[in-house]
Amino acid sequence: MESLEERLHDTKNNRIPTIQEVNKANNKEKMAQIDLKRFCKKNNYVIYDNFYRDEIKRTLRRDSGLYTYCCLSVIFSFILGLFIGVILMGSNPEIENNLEVKPRNFNNLNSIKTEVKDKKDRFLAVSFTGEHSKYDKEIYPKGLTEDMKEILKDNKDSHHKHSISNVNISFVPNDMTVLYNNIYWGNEVENSMPQGYGENTAEIWESYVTQSEIIKMETGCGRMQNRLVTFRDGIQACVRYRQNTDQIQGEIFSFYVGRLLNLTNLAPSVVKVVDLKDKLWRNVANDISVAQWNTNRAVVLTQYIPSLESATIPDIFKPSSRHLNKYDVLKMSQKDNGTDTPKQLLIDKLKTKNVKKDKDMENFDHIVMKLIKKTIKELLELAQWSDLIIFDYLTANLDRIVNNLFNYQWNVNIMDGPAHNLARKMDSGLLVFLDNESGLLHGYRLLKKYNVYHSLMLDNLCVFRKRTVDSLRNLYDSQSVKTKLSDIFHEKNNAVIRDILPPLPDKNAKILHERIGKVLSQIEKCEQIFR
Structure with a gap:
């Protein structure tokens, strides 16, 4: 240089x-x-x-x-x-009041999304993935109608007294009845059941989706091309998109079967067609393109449920025992109440006062006992499991318990893990039956291979919810399950949807009717065994 x-x-x-x-x-x-x-x-x-x-x-x-x-x-x-x-800001209550952010005692929040436009548009949407003993039930977008709040919060504040009907027994169940007529859950369990998603929630959800518009789509809600969508007021939904219409049919018709059985464990769902001209989809045209969705396809929009945790298979249904009957219920009731024999156990079939205690325990047909909260919680879960086993048997759902049973031959620890496609609401204890797309169509095609696993759970179940049994008997005796499902399908879906999404085939409706008969046969068998 x-x-x-x-x-x-x-x-x-x-x-x-x-x-x-x-x-x-x-x-x-x-x-x-x-x-x-x-x-x-x-x-x-x-x-x-x-x-x-x-x-x-x-x-x-x-x-x-x-x-x-x-x-x-x-x-x-x-x-x-x-x-x-x-x-x-976290230590200043005046600032919190100005922002109107109510929840403060959450542990391990997975995500908290806030959006503040003006006072009417403020909302807080929360998703959980763990234990939260101080969960605030009143978490939902502000400005909603009371009807929408009801299907979002799902708590035990709105109790309905369980009514006993068509029971041909001398004993009349009361509010402390744990079990009656040998095979039915009593009022102490039924009256503590979580509210769930009742008769009118489907109509409320259908009306809401029809009048709303989606402003955001993001990945979530399971595998492949499913999406989590957010409506303008902050409500969210899981959208199920599949290339195969069988899975869309399976999802929505399984939901309809749940309605016919009066099950409250399935979140409200509705079918819509992807049409960019529809105000429901017009704001997310780019997101639809990114998701590689085809237009003019039927999708299922299911109410997104926050505050869910995984649910495990109860010990009583694991291979070491795998049965649920009145003796199991009695044992659980006695164990957690610290007594060998329940003082208020009523035994109707005693012939003399000198019958031995062991004989007394074999002859009871109902249990009346004041249970502690821990025991009630355990029995509430088992009562919902009795509905789940029936529901999955009827629809031949492959993606839940059958998945665990089938894979048990290779992995003996799989029964100790979370149940597939099953979750529990942390605020109420409600079991939510998720992702039922394999039901009624795909599952029926594979009955020869997997029916043994469906029957395995049903054959060991001998305690039932009375209202579920009544619904099954009404459907079977009237031979109306095909007609009722067809009526619901035509009532809920317009001609455009019906042109894209076929109804449930006649042969599948026939198989469903036959499986209802098999469930009723199991109930009658239990009545004979434990009378």
């Missing part, structure tokens, strides 16, 4: 700079580029372009370390200030 003396030239006097001038220029080389340029101009020196560029590079290298240090200092100060601000 050339020296500075060779690059500087006195243009005015056409001479070489003196030693003093060169030394002065060397000192100026340490200055910023603008100072060097000013020095050269003042002394009538011309600096060549390549030397000027070299000087800029040296200046930038010299200052880059200082610049990086300044940036890091600013970023660190911002983060520290933000952290202090969050702490101050």
